[in-house]
Amino acid sequence: MKQIFDFLRKISGGKLTQKQVEAADKLIATAYDDVAGMLGIATDVMSxxxxxxxxxxxFEGCELKAYLCPAKVWTIGFxxxxxxxxxxxxKGDSCTLDQAKQFKAHDLKRFEKTVDDLVQVPLTQNQFDALVSLTYNIGPGAFEKSTLLKKLNxxxxxxxxxxxxxxxxxxxxxxxxxxxxxxxxKEVFLR
Structure with a gap:
């Protein structure tokens, strides 16, 4: 995915607008679903x-000005x-509430995909929600290496x-x- 966006940035002169990113996301998702359908691959994923x-x-709250989180990472929005x-x-970045909501929606898709891709056992909606919340906070790499995921699988x-x-x-x-x-x-996961 990164290679696609790097290529798009290159052909567009170096930067992509939010609308261009959203259009590319939609196009890629549609193409993936079409190809998967032709190959008979199920694309059912949880959200x-x-x-x-x-x-x-x-838990995330919403900050419209960039701040350093406790892990010393610049963070904004949700x-x-x-x-x-x-x-x-x-440092110095700011956004509107609408932009923060768009960023959150984009982040959610990324973390949902991580959980969908890495979990190999059936999940209830509550289990999926709890795992996405965890992954949203600790990141895909930490989730992938976690004992939690190993035990779950x-x-x-x-x-x-x-x-x-x-x-x-x-x-x-x-x-x-x-x-x-x-x-x-944990409570949501066990519900």
């Missing part, structure tokens, strides 16, 4: 429910660290649920906000 979106939003065009958030749902509480640190310190978030994610 986050409104309850899941509300869960993520309640926890966005990289804009849809691939550019990292930096062996069918150990309770063992996976117990791993949520491990992810309670930011910048090397236990943060009460993360303790609270993980407890809620």
């Amino acid at each position: 986050t429910s409104q309850n899941g979106i509300n869960l993520i939003s309640s 926890g966005t660290t990289v804009y849809p065009n691939g550019v990292k958030v930096k 062996t069918g150990d749902y309770q063992g996976a649920a117990d791993q949520f509480t491990v992810w309670n640190k930011g910048g090397g310190k236990v943060l009460q906000g993360l303790v609270n978030r993980r407890a809620k994610e």
